[in-house]
Amino acid sequence: MELTNSHYAAVPVLTQNHRLGYLFAFANRRFGTPDEVEVLEAIADSLAIAISQSQLHGQIQEELKLLEEVLAKLRITEEHLVQSEKMTIIGQLTAEVAQKINNPINFIYGRLIHLNDYIKDLLSIIRLYREQYPEPVPRIAKKIETCDLDFISQELPQILNFLKIGADGIRQIVLALRKFSLPDEANKEHANVNESIDNILLLLAQRLEQKILVVKEYHNLPPIFCYPGQLSQVFASLIINAIDAVKSIENSAQIITIKTDIVEGYTGRFIVVSIAHNGSIIPPEIQQKIFDHSCPTKSFKNFTGLDLSVCYKIIVELHGGRLTVESPVQPQIKSKTGGGAEFRVKLPIV
Structure with missing residues (x-):
């Protein structure tokens, strides 16, 4: 100056x-x-x-x-810790319940096989008696008429077959539940993605109901090195999201399409899982932050799966993959259902 x-x-x-x-x-x-x-x-x-x-x-x-x-x-970390702890506790309790159900159902299923053979033998002996003694004494003839032996002989094998089918169905559900709920080990392991998705669909059969059509287009996939339990939680959450979305459709087919495929990239081969639905679209302003911690899944009506930010963390941070969303889905743009949405999970094949 x-x-x-x-x-x-x-x-x-x-x-x-x-x-x-x-x-x-x-x-x-x-x-x-x-x-x-x-x-x-x-x-x-x-x-x-x-x-x-x-x-x-x-x-x-x-x-x-x-x-x-x-x-x-800290709040985000706390939410993740609470969610993780909650899922761990639920997984442990579910695994214990599945184990308790698994033992008796295996016992019943195993005994039904022998019971079916025993009843076949007994019915065969009864037929032989009727052939050798076509005219039973009055007391036996009266009992045969009272019990309707002919009806029992036809109905009993069918009942046993239905029991066997039901017990086998319970065994499959319990097996799927155990695979889904058991906590992951400290190290990754190889798992089949197609089988994991089928297990989830089996567990969600009640929610899918008859009016929801699930279209599966599976590619023959190699086992992937991953944390199977956490991946299953992600797929379950995305399928639950699709179920909630299509339930809003009226006067039109409710369709969920699940595709798996293998793609080649600059850095190697990848497994791609697509979970799409023809329900309502996800608004563009939500799509931009749908995987952010600041956009909780509570903004989606009736959503009961994992928070999408947790899903993103599992796919991207723990497995080195990608999680993206597209809405509306191109083939659905002109449909009467609003355009739908498609979540794509891309995982490296290691």
């Missing part, structure tokens, strides 16, 4: 962070009496305090912003 006046005074200004400045006073006369210097020093001190307070306010604002970010991350 250029000093044009002939008389001026400079008083140092020392701020809290030790930055030295100067307060300049100009006059057309000669000045610098003790009283004037004292006033200038008081002004300089006040200015230094004001500058320090301003700097301190800025630091506080920055620290508050940083604190808010840390608290937000």
Whole structure:
């Protein structure tokens, strides 16, 4: 700066962070009496305090912003820990229940096979008796008529067959439940994605109901190195999402399409799982942040699966894959159902 006046005074200004400045006073006369210097020093001190307070306010604002970010991350971490702990506890309880059901149902299923053979033998002996003694004594003839032996002989094998089919169905459900609910080991293991999805569909059979058509287009996939339990949770959540979406459709077919395939990329081969539905679309503003922590799955009506941000973390961070969404789905754009949505999971084949 250029000093044009002939008389001026400079008083140092020392701020809290030790930055030295100067307060300049100009006059057309000669000045610098003790009283004037004292006033200038008081002004300089006040200015230094004001500058320090301003700097301190800025630091506080920055620290508050940083604190808010840390608290937000802590809340997200806490939610993930709670969700993880909840899923672990549920998985353990479900595995215990499945184990308790598995033992007696295996016992029943195994005994039904022998029971079926025994009853066949007994019915065969009864037929032989009727051939050898076509005219039974009155007491036996009366009992045969009362019991309707002919009806029992035809109905009993069918009942046993139905029991065997039912017991086998329960065994398959229990097996699928055990595979789905058992906690993952510390290390990854090889698993078949097609089998995992079929197990989930078996467990969700009640929710799928008869009016929901599930179209499966499976490619012959190699086993993938992964955390099977966590991948199953992701697929289950995406299928549940599709079920909730198609239930809003009226006067039209409710269709969920599940495809698996192998694709080649610059970095190797990948398994791609597509789970699509012809229900309502996902609005563009939600699509942009659908996998963010700030967009909880609670924004989707009746959604009961994992939070989509958790699904994203499992696919991307734990398995090095990709999770994307497209809505509306191109073939469905002109349909009466609104366009639907498609979630695609891409996993590297290791």
